Amino acid sequence: MDNGASSYCRFLKGEKDAIVEIVSEYNNGLVLFLNSITGDICLSEELAEDIFCELLLTKPKYNGKSSFKTWLYAIARFHAYRLLKRRKRFVNSPVDELYELADKENLENSYIKNEQKIQLHRALGKINPEYSQVLYLTYFEGFSNSEAAKILDKNNRQIENLIYRAKQALKAQLEKEGFVYEKL
Structure with a gap:
């Protein structure tokens, strides 16, 4: 298991500090990836927060078929496109x-x-x-x-x-x- 997967596994088992490791490890890269989709750095930061909150609250199942990072970024992509679809347009910040x-x-x-x-x-x-x-x-x-x-x-x-x-x-x-x- 990669570091993110082991941290997530520990979090699922009840170790609350493990989610902090995940956020600190993946937050910056995730925000930049989301920014490439949304074109809005503030919106990307909010989306990243939402994704980490989803991990914290709903605890989606990670099956290990891909790396934890790949799984997390796929979730992020899904959320970004769902949000953009709801807005019916891309938000362009200069x-x-x-x-x-x-x-x-x-x-x-x-x-x-x-x-x-x-x-x-x-x-x-x-x-x-x-x-x-x-x-x-x-x-x-x-x-x-x-x-x-x-x-x-x-x-x-x-x-x-x-x-x-x-x-x-x-x-x-x-x-x-x-x-x-x-x-x-």
Whole structure:
């Protein structure tokens, strides 16, 4: 069992502190993943809280067929799309405002590196949401293609095709903005 699964198992057995371990381990990554779906960081934070509350209150069954992280992210994806379906639209918050705020707080010696990250995230926000989600899951969160397939409800071949098209779209978007990212 991975760390999340063992923590969840301990929580189900009555150890209340184990849920704190799960939240601290997965909260940031989950919020960023949800943000790739919703486009609203505040909404993503609320959704992540709701998901952790669901774990706390309803204690859904984890069967161990996938990693705990994959299972948790699949639940998160389901909740995000259900919420968006209820709202009948995507909520678009101007991500530029968040980056401008971050720019003011950066130290001078890391400014260039952070600016490149900002450009990358902006470009991710401009490509097809399905592309940005698959890139986020596989490159930023480190999920395998099969785990990403489970989260996104696709098969492995579809994920491979999505990753290829996503990388091409991201590269084209970055080049359009005058930025060349060497690792694509």
